[in-house]
Amino acid sequence: MKPPVALPVLALIVALSPACSRATTTWTVRRAVPPPIHVFVMPAGAAGSPAAGNIGRDFAEIERAVTARLVDIARTRDVGAIVAEEPVTTPYQPAARYINAMAPVRITREEIDAAGFAREHGATHLLVATVLEWREMRTDDPIGALVGAHNGLTIDLRLVRLDTPEIQNRATFRNRSHITANQPAGRLLGDAFRKSVLELLGQ
Numbered sequence: 001m002k003p004p005v006a007l008p009v010l011a012l013i014v015a016l017s018p019a020c021s022r023a024t025t026t027w028t029v030r031r032a033v034p035p036p037i038h039v040f041v042m043p044a045g046a047a048g049s050p051a052a053g054n055i056g057r058d059f060a061e062i063e064r065a066v067t068a069r070l071v072d073i074a075r076t077r078d079v080g081a082i083v084a085e086e087p088v089t090t091p092y093q094p095a096a097r098y099i100n101a102m103a104p105v106r107i108t109r110e111e112i113d114a115a116g117f118a119r120e121h122g123a124t125h126l127l128v129a130t131v132l133e134w135r136e137m138r139t140d141d142p143i144g145a146l147v148g149a150h151n152g153l154t155i156d157l158r159l160v161r162l163d164t165p166e167i168q169n170r171a172t173f174r175n176r177s178h179i180t181a182n183q184p185a186g187r188l189l190g191d192a193f194r195k196s197v198l199e200l201l202g203q
Helices: 004-016 060-078 095-102 109-120 191-202
Strands: 021-029 040-043 051-053 123-136 152-161 166-177
Touching: 004 095, 040 060, 040 109, 060 123, 060 191, 095 109, 095 166, 109 123, 152 191, 166 191
Parallel strands: 040 123, 051 123
Antiparallel strands: 021 166, 123 152, 152 166
């Protein structure tokens, strides 16, 4: 008896799924970042309710995963890159100048604290990521994997210079799967995302 055709087809879909995506990076601000650079990473946040798809998920875990990925990439540019998440003794001053420099981006208290922590510990830049979309779809139907909505994510990335506050670089990273093969959307934070973050950091 011949084996069902669907199984090898599905296996091929799963194997190829990381490559079967389309990533784009749209730059809003793009400047050179001369060395030296000491970058801290603000814990990733979310704008609105970006979690989408047809399965439940722990978005706090998604934010932690994005943050860890950013730190890993940032350490290629600066081996001392860490997360700016500890309580601050000296908040970023003056906060109003920082907020004005980021306009029209809406700045949270958490970002002000992260900037204060980074400056307090000698950072020159703060890397800020905001998840705008995180779509994760699942299907147990091999044919259904090829049609309909697919995994996708959109992340706003800002590199903020801290000595004289300004957005040094800013980009929006988007990646979309061409198929849905029951894979985590986090797989879309691959080589294309790494390249975009390194370009943001001036490498």
